[in-house]
Amino acid sequence: MITVGVGASTGVSAEEVLAAVDAVLPPDAGPVELATLDARAAEPGLREAAALRGWPLTGHPAPVLAAVPVPASSARVAAAVGTGSVAEAAALLGGGRLVVGKTVRGRVTVAVAEDVDLRHHGDAEVGPGLVDLAVNVRADAPPAWLRAVLHEALDASAGYPDPRPARVAVAAAHGRDPAQVLLTAGAAETFTLLARALTPRRAVVVHPSFTEPEAALRAAGHPVERLLLTAPAYRLDPAAVPDDADLVVLGNPTNPTSVLHPADTVAALARPGRVLVVDEAFADSVPGEPASLAHRADLPGVLVVRSLTKTWGLAGLRVGYALGPADLVAALAAQQPHWPVSTPALAALVACSTDRARAEADAVARQLAVHRRALIDALPAGVTVVGDPASAFVLLHVPGGARVRGRLRAEGWAVRRGDTFPGLTGDHLRVAVRDPGTSGAFATALAAILGGVSADLPALHALAEESR
Structure with a gap:
């Protein structure tokens, strides 16, 4: 679901609303809903625009929108309507990821958020013939x-x-x-x-x-x-x-x-x-x-x-x-x-x-720390370990991560995509800690894939800009 947050002046027309929305909708957008301030949801132009496209239109109270963290809040807007953001806050209220920030087009301001799949988990990444680095369950258990x-x-x-x-x-x-x-x-x-x-x-x-x-x-x-x-x-x-x-x-x-x-x-x-x-x-x-x-x-x-x-x-x-x-x-x-x-x-x-x-679990944890260090030490140049990992997995930042994940899968490796975690992107990959032999083989495969992907990065960045 794509949520388009809309702020509009009184008397705005349906044509103005639709022109502003169409200018920011991602290519091949799926189902769309409009969201705005409750006081604006009764605007005839907004209601007509939603009806023409068959899009739901939802209005939210100003205090609810005011509580949504947004990149661009305005004191002037807050003084006028009770919330520092209408378009971005309305787009983000449902928990999605902001893909188009506040964009002003005439008398209409729009922002776009897309749903984050909160029900996606690592088990969805695994499959027959794949080495499982997507699920953080101990590989040699239960004892x-x-x-x-x-x-x-x-x-x-x-x-x-x-x-x-x-x-x-x-x-x-x-x-x-x-x-x-x-x-x-x-x-x-x-x-x-x-x-x-x-x-x-x-x-x-x-x-x-x-x-x-x-x-x-x-x-x-x-x-x-x-x-x-x-x-x-x-x-x-x-x-x-x-x-x-x-x-x-x-x-x-x-x-x-x-x-x-x-x-x-x-x-x-x-x-x-x-x-x-x-x-x-x-x-x-x-x-x-x-x-x-x-x-x-x-x-x-x-x-x-x-x-x-x-x-x-x-x-x-x-x-x-x-x-x-x-x-x-x-x-x-x-x-x-x-x-x-x-x-x-x-x-x-x-x-x-x-x-x-419990003593056995602690011994397993100590061995895990050694294995995690081995994984980190084996990772190729161009891969960044995020934060200071302390558990059974590491989070990696990999340029062109979505394509890298696909190529890893083709080579027999399942890793966890990061873009379904709020705050992360497609360039984040979560990798489970395994024995040093498995981690070394993974690092070798990753290095070989990155050598090919690096040549594609300019094209990837260009595609990303075009989709904005």
Whole structure:
């Protein structure tokens, strides 16, 4: 979907509106919708323009538009209509990516945003015959002892699942009361439960980050603001989070940047009256988990989301949990159906919460750090490692990234595209850390492809300019 934000003077004609819109629409644009200030949505010229093309027209209140971060805000416009931006804010309100900034054409101002596919994930990149560097799941897992646990649990699956032993085991592992533990069918379920249970006045999602939280909130009808961290470090500044945000969501370490925010920095966002959701799906990929808040029951409103997917190779089992205040956990649990977590998943939670399993996870994290260094050292010239990676993947900036990704796929390599993460572009590629042999072979293939793509870059840049 393409959203065209429109600002227009009183009495503007349909012809003026359509001429301004047609001048900025991308080639072969898909479905289009118009968005504007609610006071302008009743303008006959705007309504006629939308009707002539069969485009939906939506008007938004000035306070809603005023809350949308935009590249170009005007104090003069704010004084006149109550928001510093109409066209850009209306285009961006739905969560898309700005592709054409504020453009003035006579009595009409337009801006264009295109949808970001928040439901696109790394599993969509993989396929038969491809080396999987797109999914951040440990390649040599689950280990044999965990497979045995799962097989035994499958034999015991005739009865209904009993979550109590798993809840106690997870609570003990993190020094929590069992009432502060929510067991879930994968970490992603928690985000859907939050969207169902809460009615935030101002929800802020820190990006670039895992997109399921925002997708779940939007699907439930909640407006979402994005706080885009600044390249190249992508470091969190607590002061950038609005004081009145009553729901804040971020990842740590962050997917896709692999950046680890210090525990004190994240904890500074906690306050009474706010739910702070910290996605720690990759926390155990960092030796010693130095930035984890999983044990911080003292922090108000903090919900820590964890997963067994990555380190233990259990993506298909769907097993995760959340840790937070007992009243919040109870509210989320009330949104779950009966028996939401299967018997094998519960058995995995118990087994992976033991001291022995946690020590093994830490050893895996230490080996991962060595393998990540090997990947980074093997990368060819012209590739930039974004930020300071600390987890099971690295984010790369590669000139001509979209074409490079296609050629990698043709050579048998699947990597994760970056342009479906808010704040990133087609030149960003996320690459999973594998053993040094696999990483070396990938780096060799990438170097060979870049040698061919570099000659095409002037043409690529020219095409990009023509499409603007």
